[in-house]
Amino acid sequence: MTQVTERGTPLPTAPRAATAxxxxxxxxxxxxxxxxxxxxxxxxxxxxxxxxxxxxxxxxxxxxxxxxxxxxxxxxxxxxxxxxxxxxxxxxxxxxxxxxxxxxxxxxxxxxxxxxxxxxxxxxxxxxxxxxxxxxxxxxxxxxxxxxxxxxxxxxxxxxxxxxxxxxxxxxxxxxxxxxxxxxxxxxxxxLGPLPQWVPGSVRRAVARPRYALALRSGGAGVLVLLGGGALLVGASLMWHGTEARSSFLALTGVWSGRFAVLLLALALLPNAMVWGAAYGLGPGFALGAGAVATPFGLEGAPSLPRFPLLAALPSPGPGTPVTWAALAVPVAAGLAVGWFAVRRAREVSYGETALTAALGSVVCGLATAGLAAASAGPLGSRALAGVGPVWWAAGGAAAGWTLVLSVPLAVGVQAWRTRPVRCAEGGGTGRDAWHDSGVRELRWEALRRAAEPLVAPMAPPVDPVAPAVAAPVPAPAEPLLPTAVVGARVLARRRPAG
Incomplete structure (x- = not known):
């Protein structure tokens, strides 16, 4: 669109070369x-x-x-x-x-x-x-x-x-x-939007729904719980094998510069250890070379890994024990977190919508876990050390399966519990504490607002200074309004105990 001056002449525009x-x-x-x-x-x-x-x-x-x-x-x-x-x-x-x-x-x-x-x-x-x-x-x-x-x-x-x-x-x-x-x-x-115009309208409308943002939040909460559980497993195992970890750290090198380099490498590998711990708790575990896999059900094979302080936290070879089986509590906690964060605050959401949100959160948790597992694994050599770390598709599938089984029933149950007081109030439930139930606070405040309307006088319309002064008839009040102070005094007198 060409801009013009007051006389109708077009304004000069900057050429494209000047813009560049x-x-x-x-x-x-x-x-x-x-x-x-x-x-x-x-x-x-x-x-x-x-x-x-x-x-x-x-x-x-x-x-x-x-x-x-x-x-x-x-x-x-x-x-x-x-x-x-x-x-x-x-x-x-x-x-x-x-x-x-x-x-x-x-x-x-x-x-x-x-x-x-x-x-x-x-x-x-x-x-x-x-x-x-x-x-x-x-x-x-x-x-x-x-x-x-x-x-x-x-x-x-x-x-x-x-x-x-x-x-x-x-x-x-x-x-x-x-x-x-x-x-x-x-x-x-x-x-967060809107998406570009070349994206189909149905896709733009679908992505704009709140369920996807809620699914991302619930899936992210599940991933954080998995990583926190993995860090807890690694820390507990390092404390359990503290002597082996200390001897491995001291045996690598005898100079302070070499020990400082080993310490820096161990700190840089801590996120990898967290992901490995999460994969261990999920069940598939992680590979320690050709033919060696560590799972809560036992350490199979003979790992051919170099001596390193973090590797001292590996479980002992052989079948699992009740101590290692306790690692399965990590995916249980992650599934409960996904289900809890998948519930929306709104009361009008259906059970199917809540279940779908929890299922999408489980998918997000599985995809994120698979990506972290793929990033934390890799080869340390050839032949026996060609594959070290968790398998990405196994860890991601286990994370999605655990959270899906646990999150959907929990999300539906939490929503049913949150909407229960509203249903009791709408259905005429007779409970002594129904008026004080947190589920009907919206109805309670609406009733109080309506009851307080006669205590506030309506505002007078603004007076137009240009219009002639016309004496408007003053209607007689049908019922005198009580001042707010008098009403408050009567309420306090009713609450005062007798005697």
């Missing part, structure tokens, strides 16, 4: 922000590896090897699989077990870069320049981050543990895209 020039500084700043986010992650790991290399009494390589190793660790933080060539058999061995706490570093930095890029675009729009759309901020930040990621992949190829190019080609973009999308979404106020 106004957009280019903000876009360049977003590209630089993505590159800086990747550089900060690389720099943090490089400083850490250099400090450990300097403090080591027996360094294996020079500072160049330490920097190559830092680049490989940064790629591993994105889920990239590394390749170890110095093995006893001489065959290259993959290393794909990613410490999940290490993944938080690139995710937080990339998310912060996307948020700052969106904020800088909004500030540029406030100063008169055109605001960058969310898609442009997302693309620019991702482009800068992936550029540094490609350079780090090429640089890490000359180190002792280079990254697998195919693994880096999709792991690094996946983490960058998800983190950048989360940052832009948070910067725009976390909008």
């Amino acid at each position: 020039r106004r957009r280019s500084p903000a876009a360049a700043a977003c590209v630089l922000g993505g590159a800086v986010a990747a550089g900060l992650g690389l720099g943090f790991l490089a400083v850490l590896v250099i400090v450990l290399w300097i403090s080591s009494p027996y360094p294996d390589s020079g500072p160049g090897g330490a920097l190559h190793l830092a680049a490989g660790l940064w790629l591993m933080a994105h889920g990239t699989e590394l390749v170890r060539y110095e093995t006893l058999s001489g065959a290259p061995a993959p290393v794909g077990l990613v410490p999940l706490l290490l993944v938080a570093l690139p995710v937080l930095l990339m998310r912060r870069a996307a948020r700052l890029g969106s904020a800088s675009g909004d500030a540029a729009g406030a100063e008169g320049d055109e605001v960058l759309p969310a898609s442009a901020v997302f693309s620019a930040v991702t482009c800068g981050y992936l550029t540094v990621g490609a350079l780090a992949t090429v640089y890490a190829a000359g180190g002792p543990m280079p990254a697998d190019p195919l693994s880096a080609a999709w792991h690094v973009p996946l983490v960058a895209v998800l983190a950048a999308a989360g940052g832009v979404w948070a910067a725009k106020g976390k909008p």
Whole structure:
């Protein structure tokens, strides 16, 4: 639409080239922000590896090897699989077990870069320049981050543990895209809709229903309970096997720098241990190499794992005991949490809607558990160590099954209990405490409001100063209204005990 002045002449419009020039500084700043986010992650790991290399009494390589190793660790933080060539058999061995706490570093930095890029675009729009759309901020930040990621992949190829190019080609973009999308979404106020116009209308209307937000909340509550239960199992087992864990920690190395590195690695693997504990409580357990599986019903096979403090928490070989069977309480608690959070506060929701919400929450819990199980597992070598950790489809299926069986009956029962007082009030239930029941508080307050209406005089309509003053007839009151103070005094006199 062309804008015109008061005389009818059209206003001059800025050409597209000028608009592109106004957009280019903000876009360049977003590209630089993505590159800086990747550089900060690389720099943090490089400083850490250099400090450990300097403090080591027996360094294996020079500072160049330490920097190559830092680049490989940064790629591993994105889920990239590394390749170890110095093995006893001489065959290259993959290393794909990613410490999940290490993944938080690139995710937080990339998310912060996307948020700052969106904020800088909004500030540029406030100063008169055109605001960058969310898609442009997302693309620019991702482009800068992936550029540094490609350079780090090429640089890490000359180190002792280079990254697998195919693994880096999709792991690094996946983490960058998800983190950048989360940052832009948070910067725009976390909008939940509406969906784009190219999405079919039936899908947009279906997603806008409250059941899906409630299912996400209940599924997230179930996942948190599973992770908390897994952490509780790992902590209890470490306390039970405290002597073995301490001896394993002291036997790995005798210098403080090596023990500090082992401690950092154990802390980075704590989220993995939580997921493994959750998979153990769910029933499928986790694999400890070829032919070795740990479940609440026993530890089968002979695990061929290296000595590590967290691995000292493994149960003893043999059949399960009542102590290990108690781990099955973790999925029970998760199912109850999903059912409790799936109940809506509204009274008019049907039982079928509540059951469907709980079922969807169970599906969300199963999908999230499967994703966490897949991220926490990986190979530590070839042959016997080719598969270590929980199987993602088994853990996800068990989580969905446990929560589905327990959450649906609980959700329906909780809703029936919450709506019971309303039904008694509507059906004329005769109970001495029916008036004070919490289920009829809406009816009680409505009755009190209606009873208090005669005590408040209606407001007089506003007087129009332009209209002529006309003496309006004053109607005689049909019944005098009692002041509020008098009514309150009478109520207090009735409540005063006799004598």
